[in-house]
Amino acid sequence: MVMTNFRYPQDGPPLRLGETYYIELQSTDDAGIPIGEPETSTFRIPVATVTLRSPADGTVPSTIAPQFTWDARGRYFLVTIYDEQSDWSFISGAVEGTSWTYDGEDLQPGKTYAWNVAPANEMGDPVGDSSDTWYFSLAPENQVTLVSPVNQDVESLTPSFSWRAISVTSGTVEYNIVIQDQDGNTVHSATVASTTYQYPDDAPELSNAARYSWSVNAESNNVEIGIRSEPATFTTPFAEAGDTTATLEDLTQMVLLVLADYPQYDSFKNKVLVSISDESGPLTPSAFLELFETFKIVSVSAQ
DSSP states (O other): OOOOOOOOOTTSOOOOTTOEEEEEEEEEOTTOOEEEEEEEEEEEOOOOOOEEEESOTTBOOSBSSOEEEEEOSSSEEEEEEEOTTSSOEEEOOOEESSEEEOOSSOOOTTOEEEEEEEEEOTTSOBOSOOOOOEEEEOOOTTBOOEEESSSEEOSSSSOEEEEOOOOOSSSOOEEEEEEEOTTSOEEEEEEESSSEEEOOTTSOOOOTTOEEEEEEEEEETTEEESBOOOOEEEEOOSSOTTOOOOOHHHHHHHHHHHHTTOGGGGGGTTOOBOOOOOSSOOOOHHHHHHHHHHSOOOOOOBO
16 A cells, blocks of 8 residues: 555644644555655644734723633633833733633732733743733722622622722722613612622522623712722623523523624524524533534524
């Protein structure tokens, strides 16, 4: 048999993005005896371009621990954050996936930071070119800063909220929290003296698989002080623990919620979900996204 091509086996060790590999070809006769010297060549697994998503360039995140997201093919990435006015910088180490929440020392109120992302291997070594550099600023000292949940999924329809305190020289501080739906309608508001708030059981029920925004401002002696926080979002679970069934209408809302973040799926916005099959139980929006990353989609049905 004369071999003129070779396909890397599926059960072989996975090849790494950005790595250079060597391939050696040796000609033989019919008896398998080498003929001449082997020929050696190299090839490199290309690294896809990293495209930054959030925080958007020039924006002010509503939290002191921003979540960074980007688009790219690959498994591991390296996030670098730095202050161009000093020598300070922070490198994330190997991040698996395309999102990461800052977990370093506190960033400074009012400062502007630069950030970029590079493909990496599992050891955290960069293996390709960095993305463009974007900038974000932290809220000033006198602005309410949200802590949790900030642009993330929650596990309950009665989530807990927290934010950082604003200092005053005299008097007491009260905080007004406002929660709105995607259309900007206020679904619940409250005034509290602490920097935490538990969504009450007797408040209007939040919907499953829905995205809400919330913000907080501070008052002292009935006069607003400081600056209202930037709004942050949270996404409720598709189904709470213990639920085992869901209607197609529920699933449709979840699909629309997930696809709303991806302009390339605009053509599906007015479609109605016909069916979905999964035996693992209810899916959260995040779990639904994982299906796109894990499985190859061979067909889509819509009406």
